Amino acid sequence: EKPKEGRLAGLTTLKTLNKKQRFAVPWPICMTPESLKEWVAIESDSIQPLPHFRQEIFKMMDIAADKLRHLGAAVDSIDMGHQELPDGQNLPIPPILLAELGNDPKKPTVCFYGHLDVQPAKKEDGWHTDPFTLVEVDGKLYGRGATDNKGPVLAWINAVGAFQALNQDIPVNIKFIIEGMEEAGSVSLDELVKREKDRFFSNVDYIVISDNLWISKKKPALIYGTRGNIYFTVEVKCRDQDFHSGTFGGILNEPMADLVSLLGSLVDSSGHILIPGIYDNVAPLSEEEKKMYETIDLNLEEYQNNSQVERFLFDTKEEILMHLWRYPSLSIHGIEGAFHEPGAKTVIPAQVIGKFSIRLVPYMNISVVETQVKKYLEDIFSQRNSSNKLKVNMTLGVHPWIANIHDIQYIAARRAIKTVFGVDPDMIRDGSTIPIAKTFQDIIQKSVMMLPLGAVDDGEHSQNEKINRYNYIEGSKLFAAFFLEVAKMHS
């Protein structure tokens, strides 16, 4: 007789159940998200470059190291030194944790990557409750970092703890790489991964990242690709000091007019990027791939309503998904030096810096795109015959990442999802970027998988971020089921 779902099984009860039954009941080890509450309470904001927040991240990493040691893991807290910021400030970089539990050569070694820094949050921004106090309302656990990424890191720890609580052998060797600077661009993580390639990572078979969301509120998903990103600044400069438009207006090439025209020539109103050659290396669409988009369960109307957007650029589910996942996009982010405050100041800004980025997809190449962008902007600028100076800089270049969905760990994860949720996952991609995924793939040369736990409406980076209690509990079970499946398939 299968125990009823939703019933809290105490540890003793849980021990008496067989494997199948165990995955059908909630687990005491993650029923009270106490650790999540404790972790959310730490304001580990890596975006605001202030000593106070850095201290909070250090504290966060310390608490996490303790938690991992408590689990029986050997934990290395690696000092990452200091960081010089553009304003001259020198700030300490929080340590990166490398932890390992189990070293049985007969078992596969699974390494989990996660981050414990968070986006900034203030109650005044429109949170209904204090962002750093985990609060449960209607089965939703609200708090900054609940879904991005403290909850999933704890779910992995819960999964390991569950085997221990049941006195059961953990079927895989476990490793953790946990950082505290992801939201700020994973400062110095790349170097550490390169440095540890032949030591910490030498016996790693699989790398799992759980730092994205499902595409649905209910249906679990597996992610097999993320877009990359290439970020540009475009500076147009006349002189150092601003002008009065009454005394100089009419006799100048105005930097803002140059810049607006440059930015305005990047993309047309249908979203098509106007830079010559930019689509040349985009992977052609195969019939097989096209079919995959048809099977994804996305209610376009609901998606549109939830986004509060009147009309998207495309009106079929397939086109929307393809333009988020497998085609590049160009976004204009802002202009430094623009007069953006309210009021009617009659100023001519003397120097402005526009910022835009292009999401990259397979098989676009960063340096090819860089050259195409620079050449195009220089051509447009020269047609204007302006006396101002133009400088185009690439400030960030991250490759797109794509996984082989036939890898053992993808099959294992599909089976684990079936065990815990009773359904086959949506096989999806993500339009945003997790820079470290491609680094892991290139440097460690092992299979990387993204196994998300959170629902589409979790609001990462937004006000009222949450993780559903259901996702947190079932997610912990999912990781445990994954350990069992990957161990079975690996041998």
Ligand SMILES: Cn1cncc1C[C@H](NC(=O)CCN)C(=O)O
């Ligand atoms: C900082 N940055 C600049 N270019 C790309 C990024 C990463 C950022 N990553 C996320 O948001 C994680 C989503 N789960 C993004 O995709 O914008």
Ligand SMILES: [Zn+2]
């Ligand atoms: Zn994240």
Ligand SMILES: [Zn+2]
């Ligand atoms: Zn984030």
